[in-house]
Amino acid sequence: MIQLFLAELKRSWIQYIRYPVEALGGILITTFFFYALFVGAQYVAGPASQFGERLDAVVIGYVLWTLVIFIVNDIALNLQVEAQTGTLEQVLLSPFSAASIFLARACASFSLRFASVTAILLVILALTGSRLQFPPSLILPLASVVLGAYGFSFLLGSAALIFKRIQQLLIISQFGLLFLLATPTEEWQGSLKWVGQALPMTAGAGLLRDVMVRDVGLDGLRLLMALITGVVYFALGMVAFRWSVRVAKDRGILGSQ
Structure with missing residues (x-):
């Protein structure tokens, strides 16, 4: 499995550096969109507006949403590209299971996407003056969010395998995820x-707001529930994906579009 992950990491890195303008453009567009909303809100509220913790909470929600969108769209779009290029059946002939391949691919892509999202966060903090806390304890609630996002990603990947074209579903899911986060x-x-x-x-997003914005320690019960919820949704996504591969x-629709 480690060898598979390293191979996918190398593949993702080659694709990432092959199109540097696209990667940089994604960072600039995502940052500009948030800053435009921030300036618009300032104008509506007036020159004496002080957002305080609300701005910090909105920054956390927006950056989390950006990260989750990267994760959620990754597997479904990857499957559609493989089907369009006619290589999906070849990928599934690998000694590794389809779930293992796309999980390793998603984890490799996550390492690069996380670096991009971190750059977006730093730029937003510089532009808005927001101040966030970054204690080591944020790793656990962030892990619960990432687990849930991967579960949702595999659910959408399952739909992509069966129904092929799910662009509208991906767009609708983005608004739903914005509400959740x-x-x-x-x-x-x-x-x-x-x-x-x-x-x-x-649950994980709420804990991140507590830790990074309100400087409140982690609630043990809420953290346990967040991790359990993340694991449950991840397991549901994996089960659905394995079932959709068999179907x-x-x-005989693996290679169809």
């Missing part, structure tokens, strides 16, 4: 509080 579900009360904890990636093989 930007909404402060950690402030919900009563029964809605437990609903917020059970939604994919929301696509049985129907």
Whole structure:
């Protein structure tokens, strides 16, 4: 598995440096979009506006959303490209399972995407004056978000294998993910509080806002629920992907578009 990951990492790096303008353009566009929203909000609120913690929370939600979008779209778009170029069947003839191949590919791509998202975060912090905390404890809630994102990515990859063209579904999912990651579900009360904890990636996003914005220590119970939720959604995505591979093989539609 390590050898597979290293091979996919090399492949992702070659593709990344082959199109440097596209990579740089993605960083600039994503940053400019947020800054345009920030300037517009300042204009509407007036010159005396002070966003305080709300700005920091919005920055966290936006950057998390950017990272999750990279992850979620990765597998589905990868499958569509492989099908269009006619190499999908060759990839699945590998000694490794389809789930292992695309998981290794996704992890390799994540290492490069994470560097891009970090650059986006640093530029946004410089432009807006936002101040965030970066304690080591943020790794665990971030891991729960990434696990949930990979689970969602494999679910969309399953749909891409069966239905082929899912561009509109990907667009719709982006708005849904923005709601999940930007909404402060950690402030919900009563029964809605437990609903917020059970939604994919929301518990981890709330913990990141607590740690990085409010400088609050990790709540052990909420962290446990966030990790369990991330693992559950990841497992669901893997099961769905393995099932969709079997169905696509049985129907003979792996190489179709």
